[in-house]
Amino acid sequence: MASVEPRRPPASSRQEPEGRSGRQDKYSVLLPTYNERENLPLIVWLLVKSFSESGINYEIIIIDDGSPDGTKDVAEQLEKIYGPDKILLKPREKKLGLGTAYIHGMEHATGNYIVIMDADLSHHPKFIPEFIRKQKEGNFDIVSGTRYKGNGGVYGWDLKRKLISRGANFITQVLLRPGVSDLTGSFRLYRKEVLQKLIEKCISKGYVFQMEMIVRARQMDYTIGEVPISFVDRVYGESKLGGNEIVSFLKGLLTLLLLHKRKLFIYAYRVHFNLNIKEAWLLIFIKRTLKA
């Protein structure tokens, strides 16, 4: 079926009968996966269900980082079932990180909005129509799902986990004053241009990357709306939140406190050339003197 179907032009270039005002919005969902063979078909099924029931134009881009458990095979089967215009496969050779996965996925995205979410069923696609509604309501550049406001919440966390989560969130709220209640959440809707601009500038990894996106977005005066979501954690028992995570959280917080409106060249130098702070300053000083 897929091999003889003619390639349809992307939605944005197709002529709408009623002229420019009727141009349809298309939502590209980016799904970076690693060892999600069990969950991938389920999340795709739920996405298809949510989008079809709401009559929303969508595509799902699966970015698999060379999963050893055969996630790619499952993804190929899904592409056959739902069609290559709805399911796009953009795999990579090995695990390369979230930021680059988003960049890679966006290169082939034909939507004008991007949805990012986790592929492990902790985020439920039923909230995406609510994100879309919220975005239109306030013409927001970003809509973020929050577990901490309204009737947002979590399933599967014990008291200790809740305490750590709320405590860390309180500290970030006081220190960074981000204007957003859930800073580490990764269930968001972005305008495509906004996400592209933000990813260019962000340099952190992991959940600090999600925090950095919001902090930078606020610095660049993008508007952010929030929608309460439910987060069903089915892997909490397996992953441990230990001292290491807390240390990296504090380090990430310090990085964000030092985030400058202009490009953070010091950090960039450190990361690029693997220097410590003194060496980075010295290098910059030398370069400046040589320019003079």
Place this chain on the structure above:
Amino acid sequence: MTKLAQWLWALVLLGSAWAALTMGALGLELPSPCREVLWPLPAYLLVSAGCYALGTVGYRVATFHDCEDAARELQSQIQEARADLTRRGLRF
């Protein structure tokens, strides 16, 4: 200005104002009751900030919403999805 710089600035400004007033450095002689309150003010503020933090976090943990119905709904939808996908030819 970075957020850290803002915090440091605020601390320096408030700290120097407090020090100036308590040491009488500006030649201002405040009435005795004022000075008695001003002197331990930083300590009081620190303790009340700590209490506020503990209280807020405690309240938020206590009211942290447990989404049991979301988990149940997800479970039933997983069953539905597996059945539908097997019907469409997916090999798990």
